[in-house]
Amino acid sequence: MLDTVVVSRALRTRAGAVTLLGGMLLITSTMGATPGVARGTDLADVAVGTGAAAGVGRGVGALADAQIPLYQQAVSVLPDGARDGVPSDALAVYLPGTRVPHPAAAVLASAVGATPTTTVAVGPRAAAAAADEQLAWIAAGRVPGAGGPHEDLARAALLDLHSLTVADGVVVAGWSPHWRYVWPRDSAFVAVALARTGHVDDALAVLDFLADVQSPDGSFHARYLPDGSGPPDDRGLQTDGTGWAMWAAGLVLAEVDDTDRTTEARRLAPLVERSAGRALRLVAGGLPPASPDYWEVAEGEVTLGTAAPLVAGLEQAAVVLDAAGLRGPATAAAAGAARARQAVVDAFGPTGYGRYATRTLPDAASAFVLAPFWAQPPPDAGAAWQASVPSMLRPAQGLAPGGGWRRDGVSWTPQTTLYAWVAAEQGDAAGAGRWLGVVERHRTSSGAIPEKLLADGTPAAVAPLGWSAACVLLAIDALDTGRASPT
Incomplete structure (x- = not known):
């Protein structure tokens, strides 16, 4: 059967290469080929991993719009489970519906002086086997939004998560060196996304990895080496x-x-049970002690981004422990969740569920007191969450992590997609669609979801980012499976 290889969106940016390469890629192939549609330096833009230092607001001392490179446009899937970053300037061509580089396209791209998808030599049969494996994985679950306007984005997000899975239960946050670790926070969201898209065994494996690296006292370091041998540095507990x-x-x-x-x-x-024991000790006096949260910076006072997840976690701990037949620990977790919830409401409610209890400062963590996080959101939390948007909105119409984040023009897709999911869970389909649209319009040439968007919408930093891909899937799932809560 004759198949035409159609190059990805990146090819259309170089007219001469497109003409030549496009002609050369009219080939006979027994495999078939269409392109796959398809988280600044790591330290220089202050961001490391999934968080970044806070900066000044726009005004006196305001920052110019940041210029951050795109480190790679995707992660390719190679035979035998290997992975390889796809250069940002590559004319990337994949086997149909996958992130497996097309062998012939890679050779031809090199022949015309273009950057290939990968420099790893991949034979046709091995590539076909890798593609079949990735396609079988997607088919084993469910593509949220199938048949609707978000199907392509959902498929890309699934490819992102699969390409970032480097071993059973091991999903790295991103592929660039400072991101190629496992963050418990990111993995938690990925596990939920996998479960809700029909990959329950994979989700359980992700949680098994967290159980393996967790300290006996129930604590977690900021991030872990993919081999499970421990943290890569002294960033400390979060x-x-x-x-x-x-x-x-x-x-x-x-x-x-x-x-x-x-x-x-x-x-x-x-x-x-280990986690619940630690959480109960942390909230015994009301709010937990100060700790870094998803901003990944040292804190002198407790943030909502630390306190709210403990409430959400204890609520779910009660459910899991009860189902496991551990009635005493389940009862203790439920009682601790109720006490911690009231402490958070009393402390953060007066300042509009912002970053700190001592002053009003909007923050994306306002989402963490709503569904799907808290079982019973505070009555005024929805309005507070909506009110956080103006101070966080950036030129590309995405969001920064908080109102106190530096005004450098950069949108962050983890927070943008988080708001899409929370909007969908609140029954706001239009709002969810708007946030998803920001990401949909500004993916990489391979279709991967990047960590950042520059002021003009250009994708930047690492791509893909697992946390963002997970939230995309969860938002679309909430939209099309009726999970959305009534407003």
Whole structure:
């Protein structure tokens, strides 16, 4: 059968190369080929991993619009489970519906002086086998939004998560060196996204990895080496990871078949019971101590981004532990969740559920007191969350992590997609669609979801970013499966 290889969006940026390469790629292939549609230096733009230092607001001392490179446009999937970054300037061509580089296209791209998708030599049969494996993985689950306007974005997000999965249960945050680690926070969101798209076994494996690296006292370091041997540096503990692990365990368990629910709850119980024990100690006096949160900077006072996930986690811990038959620990977790919830409401409610309890400063963590995080959101939290948007909005119509974030023009896709998911869960389909549209319009040439968008919408920093891909899938899932809560 004759198949025409159609080059990806990147090819159309170089007219001469397109003409020549496009003609050369009219080939006979037994595999078939269409392109796949398809988280600044790591330290220089202050961002490291999934967080960044806070900066000044626009005004006196304001920052110019940041110029951050795109480190890679995708991660390619190679035979035998190998991965390779796709250069940002590559004329990337993939086998149909995958991130597996087309062998012939790579050779021809090199022949015309263009950057190939990968420099790793991949034979046709090996490439076909890798493509079949990736396609089979996607087919084993569900593509949210299938048949609707968000299907292509959902498929790209699934490809992002699969390409960032480097071993069973090991999903790195991104592919650039400073991101090629496992963050408990990111992995928690990924686990929920995997479960809700029909990949429950993969989701449970992600939580198994977290259980393996967790300290006996229930704490988590900021990030871990993919081989599970420990943290890569002395960044230290981050309290929110304990909350996120429990929260994810509960939401993943909700996707397990009823016949397997008790068995899987018992599988999750060690992770959850250790986490709940630590969380209960942390909130024994009300609010937990100060800790870095998703901003990944040292804090002198507790943030909502630390306190709210502990409430969400303890609520879900009660569910998991009860399902595992651990009635005493389940009761203790539920009681602790209620006490911690009231402490957060009393402290952060008066300042509009912003970053700190001592002053009003809008923050994306306002989303963490709403569904799908807290079972019973405070009555005034929805309005506070909506009110956070103006101070966080950036020129590309995405969001910064908070109103106190530096005004450098950069939108962050983790927060933009988080707001899409929360909007969908609140029943605001139009709002969810707007946030998803920002990401949809500004993906990389390979279709991957980047960590950042510059002021003009140019994708920047690492691509893909697992946290963002997870939130995209969860938002689309909430839209098309009726999960959205009534307003």
